[in-house]
Amino acid sequence: MAMKVALLGCGVVGAEVVRLVDRQSAELAARVGAPLEIGGIAVRRLGRDRGTGVDPALFTTDATSLVTRPDIDVVVEVIGGIEPARSLILDAIKAGKSVVTANKALLAEDGATLLAAARAAGVDIYYEASVAGAIPLLRPLRDSLAGDRVNRVLGIVNGTTNFILDRMDTQGAGFAESLEEAQALGYAEADPTADVEGFDAAAKAAILARLAFHTQNVTAADVHREGITEVTAGDIASAKAMGCVVKLLAICQRAADGGSVGVRVHPVMLPREHPLASVTEAYNAVFVEAESAGRLMFYGPGAGGAPTASAVLGDLVAVARNRLAGTSVGEGGHDTGLPVHPMGQTVTRYHISLDVADRPGVLARVAEVFAENGVSIKNVRQEGFGDDAQLVLVSHRAPDAALAQTVERLRRLDMVRAVASVMRVEAFADA
Numbered sequence: 306m307a308m309k310v311a312l313l314g315c316g317v318v319g320a321e322v323v324r325l326v327d328r329q330s331a332e333l334a335a336r337v338g339a340p341l342e343i344g345g346i347a348v349r350r351l352g353r354d355r356g357t358g359v360d361p362a363l364f365t366t367d368a369t370s371l372v373t374r375p376d377i378d379v380v381v382e383v384i385g386g387i388e389p390a391r392s393l394i395l396d397a398i399k400a401g402k403s404v405v406t407a408n409k410a411l412l413a414e415d416g417a418t419l420l421a422a423a424r425a426a427g428v429d430i431y432y433e434a435s436v437a438g439a440i441p442l443l444r445p446l447r448d449s450l451a452g453d454r455v456n457r458v459l460g461i462v463n464g465t466t467n468f469i470l471d472r473m474d475t476q477g478a479g480f481a482e483s484l485e486e487a488q489a490l491g492y493a494e495a496d497p498t499a500d501v502e503g504f505d506a507a508a509k510a511a512i513l514a515r516l517a518f519h520t521q522n523v524t525a526a527d528v529h530r531e532g533i534t535e536v537t538a539g540d541i542a543s544a545k546a547m548g549c550v551v552k553l554l555a556i557c558q559r560a561a562d563g564g565s566v567g568v569r570v571h572p573v574m575l576p577r578e579h580p581l582a583s584v585t586e587a588y589n590a591v592f593v594e595a596e597s598a599g600r601l602m603f604y605g606p607g608a609g610g611a612p613t614a615s616a617v618l619g620d621l622v623a624v625a626r627n628r629l630a631g632t633s634v635g636e637g638g639h640d641t642g643l644p645v646h647p648m649g650q651t652v653t654r655y656h657i658s659l660d661v662a663d664r665p666g667v668l669a670r671v672a673e674v675f676a677e678n679g680v681s682i683k684n685v686r687q688e689g690f691g692d693d694a695q696l697v698l699v700s701h702r703a704p705d706a707a708l709a710q711t712v713e714r715l716r717r718l719d720m721v722r723a724v725a726s727v728m729r730v731e732a733f734a735d736a
């Protein structure tokens with residue numbers, strides 16, 4: 306007897322899921338133990354061309370009736386957004402259906418509610434495609450590393466911003482020029498705000514933190530977020546001079562005392578010897594630092610119809626197997642309760658470029674400001690002379706609040722014409 310699947314949404318990803326289910330039907334039936342059959346597809350508008358391989362007879366605009374239909378076993382949600390996706394998923398769970406979703410925004414905002422509902426109903430909710438596309442990442446974090454202690458996760462989880470920063474680094478292009486190229490190639494939307502301002506990466510960071518640290522306390526609102534729109538050619542050049550590359554990273558880190566976690570998204574200067582530094586174009590990669598497993602790297606295409614559909618299909622197979630066996634994975638039962646600490650308590654390093662007056666005593670006074678705020682200077686260099694004089698300083702690790710206060714005090718010095726650039730510096734956890 307076939308396992309019947311209801312599909313919510315039939316855009317690029319949804320249509321590809323339908324085609325893969327049809328094209329690989331025999332193989333999927335062998336892996337699941339029963340055939341997979343698309344029982345219906347909910348769309349907003351009928352009559353729209355969905356491409357070849359999608360039977361128009363499957364379409365309906367009544368999504369609620371579809372997800373609660375008695376013959377449906379699994380609901381796959383690829384419409385995105387908060388509503389109506391949340392209500393439809395909860396309706397499906399209440400009706401005893403297992404769910405596969407790629408909805409990062411919803412999971413980041415209200416994942417705890419969905420997981421609790423699924424656990425109470427004894428059904429599955431899988432969401433591998435919500436972070437890093439086709440890369441097998443979330444299940445290894447949830448299952449393979451369940452017996453380990455993850456201390457830090459660093460990820461390039463947005464292909465658009467990685468493409469832009471890569472072009473700025475390798476071709477000397479400006480931000481606007483690189484963004485235009487990304488849009489022309491289909492890597493960036495006409496409105497790129499969610500990508501370039503870090504909203505997309507922040508949602509994914511919340512999901513990663515919840516899985517890595519087994520805490521239900523993290524939502525997208527808890528993530529400190531900065532985008533890449535302020536990254537300049539000067540920042541790229543300074544990073545090169547330090548042997549670094551600029552990347553937008555999602556960083557999830559356990560505090561030194563283990564009592565809280567920090568979750569942040571912002572541009573960083575990353576040493577070129579770090580594995581993430583070599584991730585180019587629109588690729589994604591996530592670097593995990595665990596106590597026993599050590600350093601692990603997950604790499605691959607992070608977006609696009611086929612890669613995302615691949616992750617959805619992998620979840621669909623797993624969920625269908627569980628349903629056939631009469632089991633479910635009740636994720637979220639154990640909650641460490643770790644709170645998210647404010648960004649100011651995060652320990653990090655700063656790279657600071659100052660346009661300064663070229664006169665005696667400037668460096669001494671700047672060093673005093675660092676000392677007054679309890680921040681140690683790791684290295685310093687001067688570039689240019691006269692009106693073009695610039696001091697470039699890199700701090701040792703310190704609380705972000707102390708570093709931010711240092712920068713604010715530097716802005717008020719009469720000998721500092723401008724704080725030209727401020728960017729955080731990351732490396733391995735023990736560096």
